Amino acid sequence: MSQLINKIYKNNAIVYKILLFLVAVVAIVYLFPKGGQFKYTFSKGKPWQYDNLYATFDFSIQKTEEELAAEKQDLIGNSKQYFIYDVNKVTQVKQDFTAKINSVQSTDSIPKSELMGLVSVGNYVVDLVYKNGYLSENTQHKNLKSNDMVYLITGSQVEGVNFGRFLVSRDVFQLITDNIGETPYNHGQNVLLNILSEVLKPNVFFDANFTQKSLDESLNNISYTKGLITAGELIILKGDIVEGKKLAVLQSLKLESESKVWTESNYNWIIFGYTILVSLALLMLLLFLHKYRPEIFINNNKVTFIFFNVFLMILIQTLVIKYNVDYLYVVPLSILPIVLKTFFDARLGLFTHVLTVLLLGFIVPNSFEFIYLHIIAGIVTILTVSELYKRANLFISIAQITLIYMITYFSFSIIKEGNASQINWGYFMLFSANGLLSFLSLFFIYMYEKIFGLVSDVTLLELSNTNTKLLRELNEKAPGTFQHSMQVANLAEAAANEIGANSMLVRTGALYHDIGKMLNPMYFIENQSTGVNPHNDLSPKDSAFIIISHVIKGIELAKEHRLPDRIIDFIRTHHGTSLVYYFYKKEQDLNPDEEINPSKFQYPGPIPFSKETAILMICDAAEAASKSLKNPTAQSIERLIDKIVEKQKSDNQFINSDITFREIEKIKKVIKKKLMNIYHLRIEYPD
Known part of the structure; x- marks a missing residue:
């Protein structure tokens, strides 16, 4: 058991990668839609590329979303309108009328014979009004015409009547005046008019609840199919164009096949298939890192960062599809290559983006269109996005990416539809929103720098500003070291550009590589302006200790000021494991x-482990040694640089830095040229 634990401990980096791989596979497969995959691929307006297709089972032809929407709209437009006939209201009105007439009979001087006639007319008007129904005009219902059929609920009975049968207040008043008699009215007729106007109340009301219930029932009873295909029936011939009924049948077959595939008995097999495909994609990513980016592969933090970004893009796209597939193209997948190119390189960014888009092909509709569009956009992203510290660059690049999205979608649309009239212009707004959201890449870059300790060009630009607190302090306390760092930064930047290394990174690292000297500036010759050398009072061992300690103190100072690890790497490695040869030789002379x-006079290391740190080591030693030349000439500078680099090579300082002999020769050539320009003597001007 202890041997197993020791083995796991020794190989903890590999164990971590395996666990990360398994977690990523499980998480991505979990996000995949719970449905089978149709074994044929087809597009509207394209020819059927497979053999003649026959139905292998019975299935219904599904109506399209447009057909269902039109049918629902038709039901809503022609829905039954229900009204309630209130019988109690009629009874109440008749009672009120009788009461009013009786009160008139006892108090008014209308002759009895005339009053009896008025009562007869009044009852006739009441019966006539409520025979047709007195409609309340305060109820909300859709605009109906006179000949529209509506349904009147009277108690437990429902009958269909014309809407024009109902009387409204205007009609009721006209009916009263028509039956009372001719104008001018006498006293009795006026009394009857007032009584009828007062007691007659609406008794027909729109029943909104029952109407909605009826409409909901009709909508629920809509048939989602429009025909049946039986087993053995020909669906489509090879070469036929996929359109019209054939398209509808194929889409129905696809839905039915996917539902049949995704059954409980097949569930485990389908999950197993998804797991294999996702595993292959992520394994390709790991193999790419192992073969072409070993410095990233060995760094678990960076591998975690890459896998996290892949999962994040798939998660966001999945959530959008789940809640509203119409916003499919709003998700700014171009953020992934932008971020990866910023922190690593273009090749890794494109490779990871392509794998991510291929995985998303399992969960998106029209997968070929989606994959083609996003891969083209990813290529444009890689080709155009550069130097993010220049504000205009990102804006121009995202504008180009958005334009590519629009052009590609436009092309797909006219291919499928045969013309431009059916293009969904709303997608162009989605692509514009996609472009705007792509600016979030700056936010992600900032957050990733804080979370994963990575460094972008934007941060390097900020750090390389000589007005930063640390560099300003270096200039004040150790001006000679500051000038030396500036010279080394210029040499290193030129050398990096020559061999295609990260010039911004190496320049920034060069500016900070000697910050440890500011704690004891007078012990370093470039800061000794008075001619007094404190090393004269120290033993060679003590002097070597002070010189060597500027690396350790520089690392501590950098961590105190929260410099990124990639910058601290330059402080650690700029002397590698070389000797403080001057004091080592002096100690030998004193004690022959x-x-x-030699370990007492040796820097702790490590040796450079990247091209950039190797460049700094060469440039730092070359610039410092060039100051020892009393009469610098082209020949003396060339011999000096060759001697320094050969010594570093013989000490195996570059074996971990992935730098070639050819690149070292190019670096030497650049340094020689720059130093010759620096030490070029001007002609002496006459007095």
């Missing part, structure tokens, strides 16, 4: 009979 332990 003793065997001097």
